[in-house]
Amino acid sequence: MIELRDISIQQGNFLLSDINFSIEKGEYVVLMGKTGSGKTTIIEAICGLRSISGGQILVNGSDYTQLAPGDRGVGYVPQDGAVFSHMSVRENIQFALKLRKWNATEMKEQCEQLAKILSISHLLDRMPEGLSGGEIQRVALARALSFKPDFLCLDEPVSALDEETKENLYLLFEDLKKSMNITILHISHSTAEAKRLADRIIVLEDGKIRPY
Numbered sequence: 001m002i003e004l005r006d007i008s009i010q011q012g013n014f015l016l017s018d019i020n021f022s023i024e025k026g027e028y029v030v031l032m033g034k035t036g037s038g039k040t041t042i043i044e045a046i047c048g049l050r051s052i053s054g055g056q057i058l059v060n061g062s063d064y065t066q067l068a069p070g071d072r073g074v075g076y077v078p079q080d081g082a083v084f085s086h087m088s089v090r091e092n093i094q095f096a097l098k099l100r101k102w103n104a105t106e107m108k109e110q111c112e113q114l115a116k117i118l119s120i121s122h123l124l125d126r127m128p129e130g131l132s133g134g135e136i137q138r139v140a141l142a143r144a145l146s147f148k149p150d151f152l153c154l155d156e157p158v159s160a161l162d163e164e165t166k167e168n169l170y171l172l173f174e175d176l177k178k179s180m181n182i183t184i185l186h187i188s189h190s191t192a193e194a195k196r197l198a199d200r201i202i203v204l205e206d207g208k209i210r211p212y
Ligand SMILES: Nc1ncnc2c1ncn2[C@@H]1O[C@H](COP(=O)(O)OP(=O)(O)OP(=O)(O)O)[C@@H](O)[C@H]1O
Pocket: 011, 012, 013, 014, 033, 034, 035, 036, 037, 038, 039, 040, 041, 042, 079
């Protein structure tokens, strides 16, 4: 279970305060809200990529608030993919595995299995420059899933994809939840997508979290 307790974040003139919500183990929660309402800010705080000015982030009762991003076990798919431009697709996908000292055979197997699932096997030896938006999203997803995270944060992960690829990814997300019991927090602007995937939808409005 992940719990945000009285989180406040100040960046420039933008302030979020007293953000409280929790997500049960294995639950799929979709976070909605107007553009600029602070959804990415919240997800990045959970991943340890934004500093918070108050409150606590608890995972299974342990305080993660000050933990380095790499020690949180959170897989993150940023809004624009944000793949590392100086690394090949394969190196991007294996990045977190290298940090975790997987051996070369395990890294190769895991990378190739994910690439197959996400239909990017033919891209493994390409550099990110020139990849399409949809290809970048799938590389980012493979990178986030590589180390088998317990918790996955998805920031509009299918926004650049065609309907058929979107549907394939929805099936993949549903399978991750069912077969691997991964806890998922997914930002979406699509009510249809949220209803299709979520166990629960929450909305960030006027700086507060409320149920849909
Ligand atoms: N470093 C920063 N300094 C000042 N303001 C910032 C900074 N980073 C983000 N903001 C502001 O914080 C607000 C929330 O941004 P955030 O990206 O979290 O919104 P969002 O809900 O994810 O939006 P969208 O749906 O458009 O992706 C925005 O007004 C943004 O301009």
